[in-house]
Structures are given as structure tokens and as C-alpha cells.
Amino acid sequence: MASLDGKHALVTGGGRGIGAACAKALLAQGARVTIAGRDRAGLERTAESLRAASAPDRVAIVAVDVSDEAAVHEAFREAALLSGAIDILVNNxxxxxxxxxxxTSAAHWRQMLDVNLTGAFHCTQAALPGMLEAGWGRIVNVASTAGMTGYRYVSAYVAAKHGVVGLTRALALEVAAKGVTVNAVCPGxxxxxMVQQAVAAIMQKTxxxxxxxxAELAAGNPQRRLVQAEEVANAVAWLCLPExxxxxxxAIAVAGGEVM
Known part of the structure; x- marks a missing residue:
């Protein structure tokens, strides 16, 4: 019997990259998984791949913009109807x-906070009541090493990810005695x-x-390499286990020693 048998995990940004890897890792632990995101076609492709690999009846999708509070609550109600109450939330x-x-314009600033920080706030508010009622839950926020240190030229993103780490710590204290844990993973x-887009920007500008x-992006990692999505997903899945x-x-850095 897998450790997460009977549990329902919802992963935002689940159509690709770290989110898709998290869905795969949680399925391997026995969970039912709903992947959520704005791109329904992308979600369908990822869901088809996950179902074909090992879980034909344990993958659902919901399309949602996490920055839209009403849409988040409606999508989470839909996910619960499809796959049961949400036990695990991965804010990715x-x-x-x-x-x-x-x-950095005010619009740029708001966009970074809306997607990276307020989106996690909306999703957590939608999922947490059910976890508290059940007396068990796992919330894992995918932040970034940008939430633990500073980077040039991405001040809005850094501020948002610092906010995600702060939200993680504050909420963890509120629910500590209620069977729910709240943690963050901080990939390098x-x-x-997203990194491919950064590579393209560096090429264009320099x-x-x-x-x-x-190589420039990898240089900050003492292992001199880019982290793999599966490595982040393994850390996320571990935090979701009953054990x-x-x-x-x-706030756990998955970054080869970049932040200690």
C-alpha cells in the first residue's frame, strides 16, 4: 500500500515542468491527482501522458487562473466533485x-505578486477548510531560492517569492496543532x-x-548544473508523506548548495 493511497492532491501549474513532475511523483505514492492551470490543452496533454504511464483513473484536470479568487474557489469545488476532498495542495x-x-512598472509588479503570491493565497484559502475539517492536510508552496536571497533585475519576482516563504511560515504556525503542515521548497x-525563457533573454541581450x-544560470549552483524538475518533485512528494x-x-532549498 502506497503512503498516499486515498489522498487527493491538487497541483497548480500542473501542465508542465515542476508541476507535471510533482503530479507524477504524487501519483507514484498512490495519490489521486488533479492538475490545474490556465492552458486546458496543455493540461489535457499532460494528463494523457500521466494516465498512460500508470494512472488511467487517478488523474483529473481543472482549468483556472490562480490570480482570480472566484475562479479558484469554483475550480477547487469542481476538483473535489471529481476526485474527493483536497488533502494535499501544491502551490506551484x-x-x-x-x-x-x-x-519595473506598477503593472509588472502587480502581475508578479498576483501570480506568484496572491495565487498561492487564494488556493490555500480554498483548500484549507477541508483539511482542517479532516484533521489532516499538506500544503507545499513551490517558492524559489529567490525567496531566500536576492537576485538582480527580478525585484518583483524576488519580493513575491519572499512573500511565499513568509506566508508559509506564518500559516504553518497557525495550523501546527491541527494536523496540517505547510512547507516550501525553493528550487534554484x-x-x-521558465529557465529556457531566461536563456533566450540572456542570448538576446548579451x-x-x-x-x-x-552556464551563466548554472554558475550559482555549486554543482555547476541546472536542477532537474524531478529533483524538486521528489522533495515535494516527501513533504506530503504521513511520515x-x-x-x-x-523553506527547503533544492539548489545544489546555492543557499545554506
Whole structure:
């Protein structure tokens, strides 16, 4: 019997990258999984792949923009009808845009906070009541090493991810005695579409080759490589296990030693 048999996990940003890897890792532990995101076609493709691999009857999808509070609550009600009460929430949906601070517009600032921080707030408010009623739950926020340190030219993103870590710690204390844990994983630069976009931006702005741009991003990792999505997903899945109940309020860097 797998550790998460009978549990229902909802993963935002689940159509690709870290989110899709998290869904796969949670399925391997026996959970039913709902992947959520804005791109329904992308969700369908990922769901088809997950079902074909091992879980034909344990994967559902809901389309939602996490920055829209009403849409989040409606999508979470739909997910509960499809697969049961939500026991595990992985707040993975995110977006990164870069700009020097003095060229960061108010709209850019709001977008980074809406998607990366307020989205996690909306999703957590939608899922937490059921967890408290059940007396068991796991919330894992996918933050970033940007939530633990600073980076140039992404001040809005860094501020949002610091907010995610702060939210994690504050909520973890509120629910500590109620059977629910709240933790964050903080990946370094990870082999995803988001990093590929960063590589393209470096190439465009500096004239460097793709290999040089990728090496620049990997240089902050003492292992001199990009993190793999599966490595982040394994940390997320571990935090969701019943055996990880003592892990609460933690921000765990998955970054090869970049942040200690």
C-alpha cells in the first residue's frame, strides 16, 4: 500500500515542468491527482501522458487562473466533485519576468505578486477548510531560492517569492496543532520552460551562445548544473508523506548548495 493511497492532491501549474513532475511523483505514492492551470490543452496533454504511464483513473484536470479568487474557489469545488476532498495542495503556479528596478512598472509588479503570491493565497484559502475539517492536510508552496536571497533585475519576482516563504511560515504556525503542515521548497535554476525563457533573454541581450547562457544560470549552483524538475518533485512528494509530519514551516532549498 502506497503512503498516499486515498489522498487527493491538487497541483497548480500542473501542465508542465515542476508541476507535471510533482503530479507524477504524487501519483507514484498512490495519490489521486488533479492538475490545474490556465492552458486546458496543455493540461489535457499532460494528463494523457500521466494516465498512460500508470494512472488511467487517478488523474483529473481543472482549468483556472490562480490570480482570480472566484475562479479558484469554483475550480477547487469542481476538483473535489471529481476526485474527493483536497488533502494535499501544491502551490506551484508561477511566472518570472525580468526588468531593472527603475524599469519595473506598477503593472509588472502587480502581475508578479498576483501570480506568484496572491495565487498561492487564494488556493490555500480554498483548500484549507477541508483539511482542517479532516484533521489532516499538506500544503507545499513551490517558492524559489529567490525567496531566500536576492537576485538582480527580478525585484518583483524576488519580493513575491519572499512573500511565499513568509506566508508559509506564518500559516504553518497557525495550523501546527491541527494536523496540517505547510512547507516550501525553493528550487534554484531548474530545467523548465521558465529557465529556457531566461536563456533566450540572456542570448538576446548579451549575444552569448545558448551554452554560455545556460552556464551563466548554472554558475550559482555549486554543482555547476541546472536542477532537474524531478529533483524538486521528489522533495515535494516527501513533504506530503504521513511520515513527514514533523516537517512544518520549512523553506527547503533544492539548489545544489546555492543557499545554506
Amino acid at each position: 503556479a508561477g511566472q518570472a519576468l525580468s526588468a531593472p528596478f527603475m524599469k 535554476f531548474t530545467e523548465t520552460d 549575444g552569448r551562445s545558448e551554452d554560455e547562457a545556460r 513527514s509530519a514533523a516537517m512544518n514551516g520549512q
